[in-house]
Amino acid sequence: MERRPNSRLRALLAEAGWSNEQCARAVNSVGAEIGLALRYDRTSVAHWLSGTQPRPPVPHLVAETFSRRLGRVMTPVAAGFARSGAPAAGLPGPRTPPAPAVRTLGALTGRDADPVERAALAGEPYRALGAPPPWSDGGDPDRRSAGRRGLARVGGAEVDLLRGAVRHFAAAMDVHGGGHARPALAHYLADTATTWLHAPGDDRAHRQLGTQSAYLVFILARMHSDMGCHGIAQRYLHLALDLAREVQDRVAWAITLRAMAAQALHLEHRRTALRYAQAAVEALPEHVGDAVRAFALAQSAVAHAAVGDRDAALAALHRAEEHGRRAGVGDPFGDYPSGALSFQKAEVHRELGDLRAAARALHRSTQERPAHDRRGLALTLARRAELLLRSGRIAEACEVWHQFLEAGGGLRSHSVVTAVRTMRGNLEPLSRHPSVRALLDRERSLG
Template sequence: MSKRGPNVALARLLDESGLSETQFIRAVNRLAAEAGVSVRYDQPSVSQWRGGTVPRLAVRPFIAEVLARRLGRPVTLAEIGFPTPRSTPDNRTFPRTVDELVDLVRSDMDPSRRGVLSAGLYSVALTIPAWPNIVGRMEAVRSGQAQRIGMADVEAVSMMTDRLSELDDHFGGRYARPMAAAFMANTVAPFLSADASSDARKAILSAASFLCYLTDWMAVDEGLHGLAQRYYVKGLELAGASGDHSTYCHILRGMSVQAADLGHGETASRLANASAAVSPTSGYRMRAFLSGQQAHSYAVAGDRSNALRSIRETEIAMDKAESQPGTFGGYNPATLAYHVAQVRYGLGDVAGSVASIQLHFRLRDATDSRRSGLRFSAVLAERQLEIGHIEAACATWNRVLDEYPTVHSGRVDERVSKINSLLRPHRSNAAARELYERARNISAHRRTKAGT
């Protein structure tokens, strides 16, 4: 640690946050642990930092993230009074997009580096590339290679992405993401630097952007949230380079879903609003797709009036939408029912949330994602238990466990891992006791297979 003059900027931010030095340093330690980094700072460390001592480079992002989460806005290292490394995202040049994507997917495929990537920190202060700053930036891709691609190659990428999406929906992100990363590294990345016509170049950039979106969605499903954010940002940059406004909006919305699921309501709302703001002239189904996520985000943030306003806008747009869903992000009545459930739960109406999830399942299509069906079923069971419907909750959980062994999803794992702790107080009930033993045996078997 180096020493400079008193850090007035850090002192000001700490005062603004309302955190005591002890609360602040505990939050830094917790956040580091969340990212897989073991640190044991105590209150005197904060006093040293306020006095001008600069903490280790690896610790600075955790300090910034704690302040960002507390203040509900991005906080940069420079704003804290810390020196900013030359390699930070803020001062990278856009033409590095493809090179950085290649580095990311190759690292993702490398077992020796995968642990480092997996431990990446989810950041509410992530810098989002704005559409006006990236649209049409085709110079990000340097041609001149011997290979030349055409629209047939783009079609092949799109078809392969569709197959990967189907595998993800059916088996989960942990199963499909290694294949997606390998396809990106070995096939798609070389295409991004190949010679092509203007139309083919824009099309391959768009296809690569969508593949990034799918890959980061898989990373979210594995619980690798820092890694997912890195894929999300590359997807945004590629969408801008291709002028693909639709994919850009979808990625922002996906980032909002991630933030909402992690409980970061203000960040989720900011991302959902940004997605809607750059798509003001979209059709009714797209409006419902975007405003439904706005409603969910507002509910997570505890903003009742905006949540209710947004869900009403979603219902109106859904009523006016075309009868057939779009091929990408098609919003349907089942998804609307899920968003209504999330809004009701976020605003304290647990029983209403249960009813809306049950409606969601009545409206679901047989071809809908099996993985999301299991996750939503587990959520339904938790909420059934919350309102005292123990037998109904156990029946729902048993259906989840019937299919659980064939799904490789971190989000489903997380839900299943909660069953025993939730049922422990209810083991006097025969159904709960039987399910408790079943869940314990299945979880033990899963851990044995994983070698943990």
């Protein structure tokens, strides 16, 4: 087939004011958000301009790159890539009205349960454009097929089983990391949860099943984020929002918005993170418990700190701590552990430049973490060690990093792997220091 120059891509480069090298760096950066170590340079872009079609998911990454630069949604076709493949079959595009949530749930988790399809889904880019969707009252009257034949009627027993699954998979994430139970959770959602959501039953049971399914989708999103797959994690969070809206659960809706704020901030989209964090707080119903309110306010505090709004950050943090003191523990979506709140407090102080206060809060967080939260403990220790090193306390930082290696051993978590790489990068220039040398020797022996 004759290769034709990509005039659309050339026009977009001119509109963006980018050189080939600048475009390549931007694509590499978008790829890094989903765990891809891309090494494109100006010659790569030159090949694309000459008509070369890069393999998926690169056309979608290029489209997302120009979307961010130009402030409007772009597609691979608009960038001149005709044979780009679908980023995720069964999922709506950026401007496509979403399919009913239960149907989308079955289509997406069915693909995610397959190893080959899961690898393809991992190439879905994180979409930085967009705003928090508005809440709408009323839900979807067609969210279930009450007269469907061949399915047993659902009720309280099925709701209890889903609640148990939420506790089980949330604990698996904490104990083993996001890479451990992803396939099992995808299978469970594709088979069991989807079947029950289609089965006949009363409206109350279906609303409760929808809420618990939204929480399971939320956990699956966290698992993908923990493995560095932020694009497909974002899709799952949007799906959790759709499920929450269909069953009119404003608490599940607000909790999901809060997670979207945390994801955006992790990827350095600070203003987007603030919009989602504010939307989460505003979405909370008046009757919501102290733990959930503290959970949303703590993320709002971090987001305000990240954009430099000190007064708003400290005010939100104060409110979060007040509610947190009255919160309980035990339910992964109804409680807020004090160790997690202390970590968010540390993030506020770190963003505001108070490293000593941040280190103290992180130390408290490590003491308050429950024994089963191995992933949370490991990441908290890594963050504390980084702050100690920035403060010049090398030996103390190394001691904490030793604890991090102990806590993180055996975890299947891209976040923990990234923390190890960060540790190594920070310490290698200091390798002559005895404490540093001993730590690096231990890390190499574990690898």
